[in-house]
Amino acid sequence: MRTQSKHIVDLKEVLIMSQRSNAYDHHKLEELVGRIVNDFQNYADKRSELADRSCSSYFAPSWNSSLENGLLWMGGCRPSSFMRIIYALCGSHAETQLSQYLLKMDGEVVDGHDGDSSMSELNATQLAKINDLHVEVIDKEDKLSKLSANMQEDVADMPIAVTAFSRDSVEADVAVEDALDKHEEGMAVLIADADKLRLETLKKIVEVLTPVQAAEFLLSGKRLHVSLHEWGRVREERRFGCARAEDAAAARGGAGKSKRSATC
Template identity: 50%
Template sequence: MENPSSDTEKLQQDCYNEWMSLQAKRMTELKEALSTGEKDDDKLRDLIRTAIKDFEDYAGKRSEHSCRFSSNYFAPKWNTCLENALLWMGGCRPSSFIRLVYAMCGSQTEHRLSNFFNNTNEDIHGLSMALGETRGGIGAGESMSDLTAEQIIKINELHLKTIKAENKLTKLSASLQEDTADMPIAVAAFYKEVIGQADMAVERALDKHEEDMAGLLVQAEKLRLTTLTKIVDILTAGQAAEFLLAGKKLHLAMHEWGRSREHRRIEASGGDTIGEVARE
């Protein structure tokens, strides 16, 4: 007899595996486009549109697959423990996209100034050249460290709106968690002689909880997509490509770091079931 839960989980995990493979492919394409001597804005914009469409399609599939077993997305078996510990509504916080912009802007500015001050033969003109140097195929005005005042204002405004929207969803999630201690679940758990057996009323309550969680996931996916799209709209083609590349590298790196940490834990405990944490 087929298990609907297992079938759905397989669909969800297959969707995730396809997404991770696509992330690696897009990362390579973005790196190649940014490493050329002369940037091609049209090519960069095509890659950016493709990356946004990829995310939109992935979010749509996740929303579709969450209709019946949404709880799978709030602690996915295909994730590492590290990744699950960082989850917000089944994914990353939309505001973390904006924090990534801030981090890249600061690190690139520090890198350029460090390069300049490490060369004592440079003069003031050299400083100007250092701040406008071409890095990785991205010329002056195209690096994340070259954000204009107008861009920074727009990003800050988006940050505030995004945090407000996140807080609203977080409160809804807290209400759902509190509902699990409400009727009829709590009463059934108290009076049941055999723990684990659920009557029809409890099953209906749990199904309703899964349905509500699926609704939260859909809203969270929309917020993630909206935030990502708005950030890209604020940035230039070169900046947006850099930002998307950094996001993909971070996502893939977190997965690999999580796997590495779990392997080390098992080895340290003398375990011989390394395969258990090899989530592909």
């Protein structure tokens, strides 16, 4: 999360400096975008190494809020969501440009800048490539989701389910341990394949976009990631804080409990 936050600062600085000078520094933008993609590559490689030890931890990380874990797909975001971010940015920037155009017609002074295209100015060729990639990625996501579903069903198979039913003890025998180890190995392969798809999708998007557009896209994605992390944390603090207050009221004999519940 610290790396994500640093990337946000770096991207904002480069984009703002370029806007103020009315000319984008393509070399600096390409260098920064390349470094961010490489950081993601290193993250995926390291996670693949560590997944062999405790893969389950990456499917529902303890450092995430419940909100974040509820949105995860194979331990991360869906690669197809990258394209959804682009579509959202295109619409948002187009609305901004329309507002600026209307202000100009009314005689208002609107600050702008010359230079490379923004996300609102994706050309037909770029949009076609993004759309084709979207369809391709969704198909690959579906295949990985089916594999995950099969693995989840396997947990109710021999010997895990039968052993759990036939004994009161929670201790697992050798057969169960071997089955669980095999299951975790399969999960590690799944998360590695998912990270590979995420990385491939990111690289292909960056190739389609101009350096400016790529920087805007990465900035938006990272802001979304960090914001969801913070929103989830705040919501849990508020929710669990209310729960603790209600427990305290109940311990005092219920005094003030109804008032607290209404406030929560």
